[in-house]
Amino acid sequence: MDIDLMLRVYPYFLEAAWVTIQLSVLTIILGLICGMLGAAGRLSRFALLRFLAAAYVSFFRGTPALIQIFLLYFGGPQVGIQLDAFEAGVIGLGVNIGAYMTETMRGAIISIDKGQIEAARTLGLSRFETFRKVTLPQALRLMIRPLGVNINAQIKGTALVAAISVVELTYTAQRYIGSTYKPFEMFLIAGILYLIIITASGKVISYLDRRVRLQ
């Protein structure tokens, strides 16, 4: 193993790691938004919204994320959607993880005891007030951990956009292999950097989880 080489090239990977972090943050934000809308749709009173949300979830969970990204990036221009690789990556991955987050959020919401909801309605609270005061505060606590699992998967999932040449960690490793012929070292650097990012995000999530649990 060529440690000297690794020490020489790793600074060039840091910029790529920064791109991976940006991709992660943006896709997670987009995913949370899609997840909220999706969960609201899945739990709606209106059959059409329920159907649309269920269709969204089954399409994006039922096809490979890579196909979704290719569809958007390579297929998009055919139907008038012009995106650069980074944009296509963010949108493709964000909407994809949103489908998983939809189910996570929905799961947390429906796990709240029906008796409490009845108690709130009996006091005269409207559906919305009951959701805001009883269901949501408890569901938020319950969803932090499983959303953490989605987020962990998503950070690793950003590697997929190497396939459309976004210069993030995985793509950068491949490019340096082209000039150094040292795949073991290059992938090891990328792996270590992923590990650092994921460990840090995991720490943030368990911190949040602990905070809401204590009160």
Next chain:
Amino acid sequence: MTDPKPFVEIRHAQKSYGSLEVLKDISLTVQRGEIVAIIGPSGSGKSTLLRAINDLDPLTGGEIILDGVQVNKTLPHRQYEKHINGMRQQIGMVFQHFNLFPHLSVRDNVTMAPKLLKGISGKEADKLAEEQLTHVGMLERIDYYPSQLSGGQKQRVAIARALAMEPKLMLFDEATSALDPELVEEVNLVMKKLAEEHMTMIIVTHEMDFAASVCDRVLFMDQGVVVEEGPPGKIFKNPDMDRTKEFLRKHLAGSK
């Protein structure tokens, strides 16, 4: 006893789940300040009837009238929601499994609805919580969370929570059946106190002694109908109907 206008009036209440008819044309009235017990075997429709009164389980036929206002009016969705939320503010309900809000302190369990729906705040809300919790003997636990309370304590807080909305009518659905025997009495005492204050109450219960000592009238339900009703002395000592006799015999044998 001859008040011409009943406080609660149930007219031809009918409820089906698919082809299963759970309430079969039940009519009854309750006077202001009256305390009515509903007894009967499991599955006879007691909870369904009680929960129809505040429209938690909507009837498939018939009318519920509280103090001259129909609870289960036919209205467009939005208007109905508004109407029913207003009606429910006047009807307190206590459940077998307490259904306290675990993420809120005892104080906030009691004041959440009045704050939201009656616009009280700060000192006023604190005063309300203190009053209601004193009433049920739970003042010293005001800053606890539900998970830190015993079953009997939880139920007393649940009663305080319902009373904080100043309801005209209180509904109890087996308020003590989930409690350990030694915790039943503390909840019964609170209910007795309410009775002395002339709160109108409809109480579904399996506790015949309690019904006999607190209630003005007892209804015996079986298979979706009110088989027999009358003062506790009559129903428990000298019922007319065979079904009532049989139920009481089995029930009293079972509880000894």
